[in-house]
Amino acid sequence: MFETKGLNHITIFVENFDRTLYFYKEILRMRVVHQGGHYAYLESGATWICLSGEEIGQARPSRLEQLHLALTVDDADFEQAVQHLRDHNVPIVRGPVARGVGKTVNFLDPDGVEWEFHTSNLAERMRVIAEMERSKA
Structure with a gap:
């Protein structure tokens, strides 16, 4: 397997x-x-x-509006990364926002591909999900 x-x-x-x-x-x-x-x-x-x-x-139909790609940014660098996007007039489509796990900001590249700067990782996300599930029980 x-x-x-x-x-x-x-x-x-x-x-x-x-x-x-x-x-x-x-x-x-x-x-x-x-x-x-x-x-x-x-x-x-x-x-x-x-x-x-x-x-x-250019001949391929785009499905990019149905997804986004995320890049990890250190929490200490997050505000600087957001300001860098703003300084370069990058279209921000969501955020910046602090979520239950980390901080995020979503933005578009010149071809409309949606990217995200994210400060969390999978282990942190799973920890928060486990806590949420325990609180529901």
Whole structure:
């Protein structure tokens, strides 16, 4: 029996490659590992992201409005991260807000992909859920 070992990578098809690459490099501060033509590979922690400006991306119907992608930000850096988004006029669509687990802010990249800065992790979330379930019992 096999099991998945975690998120491997994300590929995002973009309309304006240069604009979107700038956003991921300068706004989200991801490191470019390789760039060629109209594609680039970037790193964010243990996850890698491919930006593709290929025409095939424009031919695919978008389902991105049904999901969001979250990046971990240290709690101590959260306010600075939110201010960084504001300083660069990044559209904030939800938050910033302190939830039962961590702080979050949701925002859009230049192609309308919804991202979230999140200060919590899965272990913390499971702890809060367990507490909520115990209080219902």
